[in-house]
Structure formats: C-alpha cells, structure tokens
Amino acid sequence: MKYNWHWQVLLETEPGGTGTYLHYLLVGLGWTLATALAAWVIALALGALVGTVRTTTARWAVRLGNLYVEIFRNVPLIVQMFLWFFVVPELLPEALGDWIKQMPPPWGSYVPAVLCLAIFTSVRVAEQVRAGINSLPRGQRMAGTAMGLTQAQTYRHVILPQAFRIILPPLTSEFMNIIKNSSVALTIGLLELTGRARAMQEFSFHVFEAFTAATVIYLLTNLVVVLAMRALEKSVRVPGLIAAGAGPQAGH
C-alpha cells in the first residue's frame, strides 16, 4: 500500500482560477484569522462584563450571569452555529430575517459565525475573569472600601487592573481555542482554512497534501501567537504574583 505524494499540487492553479492552491489556503487562513479576531474582541468585552458581574454582590446580576454561562456552555458549538445560521433569522421579524438571509457570500456565513464564536468564547473568558478576580486576596476589596471607594470604584481602580494582568496566560490559550474553533464555521459554509483544505481535497484528490499543508499553517499560526503572547505576558506580569486561572481545566 503506497500513497503517491505530489507536493507540486500546491503550486497548481485551483479551479476557481484565483491563483495556486497554496494561495487558496492562505486566503483561508485570512478568513480564519478575520473570524477569530472579530469574535475575540466581542468575546473579551462580553466575557469581562459577565465575569465581573458574577463576582459582585448584586444577586440578580449574578443569577443572570450564571444562566448565561450555563446556557452557552452546555450546547455544542456546532449546534450553536446552526442556531445562529438557520434558526435565528427565522425567529427575527421577517424583514430583518430576510435581509440576513440575503447577505451576499461570504458575509452570510461570516456574520453568524462571528456572533456564535464570540458568545461561545465569552463564556469561557467570563469563567477566567471570575477565577482571576476570586484569586485576589480579600483584603484588596476591603482596603478599597476602607479608603471610601464605592464598589464600582474598587473594581475600576483596584480589582480589575490586577485581575486582567493575572489571567493573561489562560486568555492566551482561549485565543488559540477561538482560532481552532473557527473551523466549525465550515459547516455553515464559511471557506476558512479547514474548509478550503477540504475543498482542495475534493478538487484535486490530493488528500494528504491538502491536510498536511493546512496542519502546518495551523502550527505556524500557533507558534506566532504563542511567541507574541509570551512577550506581552512578560511585559504586563504583576511582580510577585504568579499566574492564576481556573486551575487544571478541561477544554477543547
């Protein structure tokens, strides 16, 4: 049993005529990053908000935050993708739903994919933010109160600046997760890196060349992210504190 490797296929023109297969895959990487980055910005904002709220003394807000986290943590990502893509436009007012359904490709899948990934990841960010805040000594909060700060001021000037610096390492791995998870968007028709590797395999029949190329591109992307984040972690580290997160965690 032998597989005939044919690496030159990467330099052949893809059937769409936009360039070589390698170029085709790299454009896919562009879509992967565009999806992941846009979703990451929303996820950070939402996650920071929900995670912070869950550590406050406002009970109804804590309940609401817990509900949000439990809902989006216990439904598989691909099912959430389908909900955003197939179900949400149907439940919206008809004019808005039709407008969404008629968005030209690739935006018709890009927008739902970004929203889905953003909310899915915001839950995980929220957990990290909460763990980071809870890992700070209680005295910090008390000192804030003793100095006459309100709860909001304590968060703004004492708790959050420290918490965010502490949770940077676990957030790095969440960022790498969002890059990987963006591949699920291929199920709603977004031609990102994995989707394009799959398409290349169908056009050219060179299965393993396509998947090896995609794997290598993912590995290089990871390497760049890890190196960049390590530099950032070094510059914002809180002296005297070691990284704290949600501890040994299960993940994707």
Place this chain on the structure above:
Amino acid sequence: MFAGYDFDVIQRSLPYLFKEGMVFTLTLTAIAASGGIVFGTLLAMMRLSALKPVSMLAGGYVNLMRSVPLVLVIFWFFFLVPYIGAWLIGAREPVRVGAFLSAAITFTMFEAAYYCEIMRAGIQSIARGQVWSGYALGLNYWQTMGQIVLPQAFRNMVPVLLTQTIILFQDTSLVYVISATDFLGAASKVANRDYRLVEMYTFVAVVYFIVSYSLSLLVKRLQDRIAIVR
C-alpha cells in the same frame, strides 16, 4: 414567534433520533472516553519519563493534537484510517472503514491528548516522597505507579476527567462533517427532509443542554463529596 412551529415533526422522529442518533453519540462517547483515558494516562507517564526521547515523543504528539482544530483531525483520520488499515493487513487498496469506526479512532486519539494533560497534572499533584517510599519498599516503576501514584492521581482528577468527558460528549456532534448519523446528524437529516430546521435544531440544542447541564451538576456534587480535606 412560535406560530407555525410544528412540534409534531419532533414527536414523529423521536424513535429515529434517540434509537439511532443518541445511541451512536453515547456509544462513541463511551468508547472514546475509556480509550482516551487509558491512552492518555500512558501518554502522561511517557511525558513524565526521565528518558528524553520518550517524553519528547509524547510531548510532540500531545502538542500536535492540541494545536490543530478537531474538525481537521476528523478529516485527517477519516482519510488516513483506510490507508493504515490497508497497511496493517497488507492490502493493495485502502480498506473500507465505516464512519463509526473512523470516528471512534479519531476521538480516542484526539481526546487522549487532553486526558494526558489532566492526568499529568494529577500525577504531579502527588508528593514526590510517595514515589521514593515506593522505591524504598522495593517496588518497581509499574508497581509504584499502579498501586501508589495512579490511584491517588485518578481520585484527585475525577471531576476534571468527567468534565472533559462532558465536553467530549458535546464534541462528538462534529462527526456531522463526515456525515455520520449521530444525534445531530439524525436531526439534521430529518430537518432537511421535512424542511423543519428551526424545530429540529432547537430541539437538539435543548436535549444537549439538558444532558450536559445535569451531568455537570452531578460532577459538581461529586467534587464536593470526594474533596480531600487537607
């Protein structure tokens, strides 16, 4: 909002959804979890080995698996397993492998990398002195591991291992990309046949939520119960 919502289609397809789909999902989860934990524990032992080549091999495997998306890994194995099968039995053509077997191998191999990291943390949580006392008593490596370290490591890590298994249960829905008939796959087939996507996908989400959420509550309870007071 629920006007025109056809609950009947769900009721009609319940036997198919659960007898075909859910059984597939649960069997796959059970196989991948047990295989993954065994293989993952071996990988963790390899990673902590004093022999450099052994620990580097295991570390390389784990890092590779953790750096690529699961969807891509599913595709990889879907096409790779027939070739490996042919190579094993010496056939000239790639052998035919069903979606279930392919998925079972994929998830076992993929999850092993994640279980490995959990077990590694578990093994490292055991005080070094325990290993030394094992050796001092004249036990060899396998005896020390099997009778002293691993039982405690498992106990410490049971909640995390179970949480990872809940995630595995959710992740098996990705076999959709190789058109397997798992719970989501079955629902999607009905949804497309009857053009009832809204009903079916909402139902799928609700079922996944109920199962995962109740399991996670059980894990939480277990965690409080078995926590060792130190």
